[in-house]
Amino acid sequence: MNLESVALRSFRNYQEAQLTFNPGVNLIVGDNAQGKTNLLEAIAYLGSGKSFRAQKTAELIRFGAEFGEVEGTVFAQQRKQTLRFVLFPGSRARQIWRNGAKQKTAADIAGVLPTVLFCPEDLLMLKAGAAQRRRFGDSALCQLRPNYDAALTQYNRILEQKSRILKDHFTDSRVLDILPEYNLRLCQVGALLISYRARFYEALGAAAAEFHGQFSGGKEEFSLEYRTVSTVKDPFAPVSQLTEDLQEHLQQHSRAELESGQCLTGPHKDDFTVALSGIDLKAYGSQGQTRTSAISLKLAQRELMRREWGEEPVLLLDDVLSELDPGRQDFVLNKIVSGQVFITCCEPGRFTKLGKTMHINQGNVMI
Ligand code: ATP
Ligand code: MG
Numbered sequence: 001m002n003l004e005s006v007a008l009r010s011f012r013n014y015q016e017a018q019l020t021f022n023p024g025v026n027l028i029v030g031d032n033a034q035g036k037t038n039l040l041e042a043i044a045y046l047g048s049g050k051s052f053r054a055q056k057t058a059e060l061i062r063f064g065a066e067f068g069e070v071e072g073t074v075f076a077q078q079r080k081q082t083l084r085f086v087l088f089p090g091s092r093a094r095q096i097w098r099n100g101a102k103q104k105t106a107a108d109i110a111g112v113l114p115t116v117l118f119c120p121e122d123l124l125m126l127k128a129g130a131a132q133r134r135r136f137g138d139s140a141l142c143q144l145r146p147n148y149d150a151a152l153t154q155y156n157r158i159l160e161q162k163s164r165i166l167k168d169h170f171t172d173s174r175v176l177d178i179l180p181e182y183n184l185r186l187c188q189v190g191a192l193l194i195s196y197r198a199r200f201y202e203a204l205g206a207a208a209a210e211f212h213g214q215f216s217g218g219k220e221e222f223s224l225e226y227r228t229v230s231t232v233k234d235p236f237a238p239v240s241q242l243t244e245d246l247q248e249h250l251q252q253h254s255r256a257e258l259e260s261g262q263c264l265t266g267p268h269k270d271d272f273t274v275a276l277s278g279i280d281l282k283a284y285g286s287q288g289q290t291r292t293s294a295i296s297l298k299l300a301q302r303e304l305m306r307r308e309w310g311e312e313p314v315l316l317l318d319d320v321l322s323e324l325d326p327g328r329q330d331f332v333l334n335k336i337v338s339g340q341v342f343i344t345c346c347e348p349g350r351f352t353k354l355g356k357t358m359h360i361n362q363g364n365v366m367i
Contacts, residue, residue, distance in 0.1 A: 001076035001311040010065035012038035013363035025355030036344040047113030049106025058089040107146035114313035130271035190267040191242035198235035201226035207300035220276045312339030
């Protein structure tokens with residue numbers, strides 16, 4: 001797929017901007033705080049309806065503006081398509097348009113413009129806390145499987161309601177009457193999450209192992225293991241079995257949850273580990289191994305998306321190339337040649353010959 005152009009209106013620090021892109025490499029150059037990441041955010045949002053950094057829609061709208069807009073023309077699924085989001089700062093729902101027709105949810109545009117974002121924090125994800133790895137896995141899986149996205153949203157909502165019950169029961173014990181019902185729903189939806197994740201991580205690990213093999217010249221063997229709650233013996237088991245496993249787990253922790261007033265463990269604490277030739281990366285990996293493995297995971301994410309839709313997703317590299325040594329830069333660039341890529345950097349340096357260069361200055365675009 002190929003993002004041909006984007007128009008921004010009151011999006012972040014852009015007042016009004018029109019950009020046309022190269023089907024290969026697009027280099028976005030500018031000083032700090034000029035709007036480079038904002039442009040990548042707009043592209044990712046156009047494809048998924050999600051921001052990788054805003055908590056609220058209002059943050060995406062230019063300060064003081066009544067609404068914001070992102071529009072793009074994409075060549076995907078053998079035809080030209082348009083996507084458009086209109087965003088409002090208050091409680092008014094955003095509008096999603098595809099080819100001039102209004103859509104109900106972002107799931108209705110899945111597959112038109114899938115994107116993979118790669119930023120410097122991702123390079124360290126294998127040394128970071130579990131939350132960062134979960135964020136990576138969840139965001140990849142949400143794009144691949146809109147039903148997973150819906151289940152995750154539901155799970156988080158139930159978890160929030162259960163947290164409130166656990167907090168309130170100290171002052172009003174009647175709220176505990178509804179706790180078993182919430183626990184059951186949490187286990188049912190949680191089982192679904194585990195089932196999706198087991199399959200996703202298996203495929204991701206296999207694809208990443210291939211990239212890592214090429215990277216290390218076959219010297220290191222990359223392996224990934226999905227980690228979920230201890231009572232789950234086989235994450236590939238039927239969802240009914242996983243539901244039972246989770247119920248057993250909750251039972252074991254119910255007293256501790258009531259005493260602490262908090263939801264303790266569950267699929268919301270899931271993680272994955274990476275080992276190189278059997279040696280745990282988080283504990284023992286060198287800086288280079290950590291980075292190389294993270295790059296392999298990101299390229300694997302792109303590969304799974306390519307298999308899903310039969311087209312190469314757009315790759316967004318935010319400040320990441322400058323963090324890599326020339327050998328790794330070349331590896332990444334050689335592995336992405338078949339698709340469209342957006343690269344932000346302050347200093348274009350050795351990349352200028354790659355494709356089209358755009359200069360961004362205070363939300364204005366200069367070619
Ligand atoms: P760096 O090289 O430091 O990463 P960048 O070019 O990627 O810089 P961005 O993160 O794209 O910078 O843009 C940051 C600028 O956008 C900040 O100056 C910020 O104040 C401004 N900005 C963010 N949101 C809004 C908004 N809703 N309205 C107006 N300006 C905004
Ligand atoms: Mg930036």
